[in-house]
Amino acid sequence: MHNVDLPAAVIGFGGVHLALRAEADGIARLAESGAHGAARRRARLLAQVLAIHHHTEDTLLWPALEERHPGFALTTPELEDQHRRLDEELADLPGNVHLIEAVQPLLIAHLEAEEQRALPVWLASFSAEEHKRFGRMLQRSTPLGDAGLMIAWLLDATPDAALPVARRHIPASLQAIHKLWWRGRYERRWGRFDRYDQFDPAVADSMGTLALAS
Numbered sequence: 001m002h003n004v005d006l007p008a009a010v011i012g013f014g015g016v017h018l019a020l021r022a023e024a025d026g027i028a029r030l031a032e033s034g035a036h037g038a039a040r041r042r043a044r045l046l047a048q049v050l051a052i053h054h055h056t057e058d059t060l061l062w063p064a065l066e067e068r069h070p071g072f073a074l075t076t077p078e079l080e081d082q083h084r085r086l087d088e089e090l091a092d093l094p095g096n097v098h099l100i101e102a103v104q105p106l107l108i109a110h111l112e113a114e115e116q117r118a119l120p121v122w123l124a125s126f127s128a129e130e131h132k133r134f135g136r137m138l139q140r141s142t143p144l145g146d147a148g149l150m151i152a153w154l155l156d157a158t159p160d161a162a163l164p165v166a167r168r169h170i171p172a173s174l175q176a177i178h179k180l181w182w183r184g185r186y187e188r189r190w191g192r193f194d195r196y197d198q199f200d201p202a203v204a205d206s207m208g209t210l211a212l213a214s
Contacts, residue, residue: 007131
């Protein structure tokens with residue numbers, strides 16, 4: 001496989017999408033096995049990390065891309081409807097974890113729609129230096145509490161094959177805070193991701209995004 005030097009922020013975007021797919025697949029497996037307490041806990045976590053991700057997209061990424069392409073809207077009626085339906089389904093999921101059967105395909109369709117619409121424009125719209133500046137802006141604009149949750153969750157839920165890529169793109173200072181503080185706090189509240197050898201095909205297929213940069 002040829003190495004591709006993707007911008008760190010783009011890799012981060014792909015990493016979050018990869019972990020979201022894996023998290024939904026993990027909840028489905030927990031629900032199927034009867035581990036409903038763990039499934040409810042991870043369902044609440046899924047809703048929280050997705051909300052943080054959507055907030056970053058809506059307030060930073062989409063406006064930055066639309067500024068460079070006036071008239072090109074990243075937020076479409078289809079994506080808005082998916083946002084609304086995901087919010088509704090995720091609100092109900094902890095009360096009935098078997099609703100993951102409806103949430104999972106909706107989440108995957110939403111992530112694929114974002115990737116297909118945003119990534120080509122994103123990669124074509126920024127110079128190498130602009131990619132770096134945007135990545136620094138994303139880091140500075142994320143509240144420390146949200147950053148701690150997202151880093152702990154990414155290191156927990158990212159499939160093993162993609163973890164080295166994820167670690168390389170988390171600043172060493174934040175990894176140190178994670179080891180000293182965030183990881184323990186995270187695991188006490190949310191538990192650990194239930195790892196397994198076989199992934200849903202949608203999760204396995206999506207791993208190519210990060211593998212390109214490995």
